[in-house]
Amino acid sequence: MIFTWNLADPDGGLAKEELVVGFDRGRPVRVLVLPAWFDEANKLRRFTVEVMRRLDSAGIDSLLPDLPGCNESLEPLEQQTLGYWREAAKAAAEALGATHVLGIRAGALLAPDGLPGWHYAAQSGPKLLRGMIRARTIAAREAGKFETYEGLTALGRVAGLSLSGWSLGPAIVSELETAEPALAPGQSDIAQSILGAPGLWLRAEPDEDAGQADRLGGMIVQSLAETAR
């Protein structure tokens, strides 16, 4: 269930080894799962794997790769860029033989446009950045410092930013300021409202909700059945 995949080094060095959590039984439909990022990744970790379990029960393979700089990856996060993550997501799709993609929250920003699939509660770059910078300005104010969104983004574009413990390089800060999820042909949005309960990324303390995992898994199964007709 946990194995590795190799990502070619863009600088021509040794291929990088990253982990994958997968339900891989060699079945015809194989969903590449691109998880939420940063704090939301922690909040949605269990939910994400629970959805994968639902897909497994429905006879669908799913593969959740670590992208460089994320989760267990040994690559430094501050060197990552949105462009490189998009390439890595595409490389993972090829290496793992994915037939579909499920992008979760900001993960939807990386969905390879050659794969059909779903964007679940897609998050835009500006909203992600705004939330993380706001957490920093609120914490700064508690510490008696005054920081602003404008000041921090201007600094971030040049020198990068540390936001809630995540070190983002200047390139990714600039990229996030304008990154919007775009549906490629064969991809569709699944809004949180359809799951009938508040998004688990909102919770101050990570929580789980079997009903939401059932519904999201069910929607994917239904969508696959419709397109197969």
Next chain:
Amino acid sequence: MTTLPHTESAAREAAIDRQLKGLIADVLGLDAAQAEAFGPETGLFGHLPELDSMAVAGLLTEMEDRLGIVIEDDDVDGEMLETYGGLLAFARSKLNPR
């Protein structure tokens, strides 16, 4: 300036209150009845250990989405975040600017 009839403005106030309670319930994982018990003096930031700066940032960002408002850096201060009444007064002022 036009004044809304009393009942209409009261209904609108109640709707803001309901939305805000719903949002806090979603962030804190409370059920509707627990959130319904929130009063003006109910403590938020600095009173509830799970409501840290990251959770507050998430709450404000979700408030912007659900209420259709923009919250500036200057808007965010201790008074607004400390109690439910402070947050409600802030939401009202954003929705009914004078």
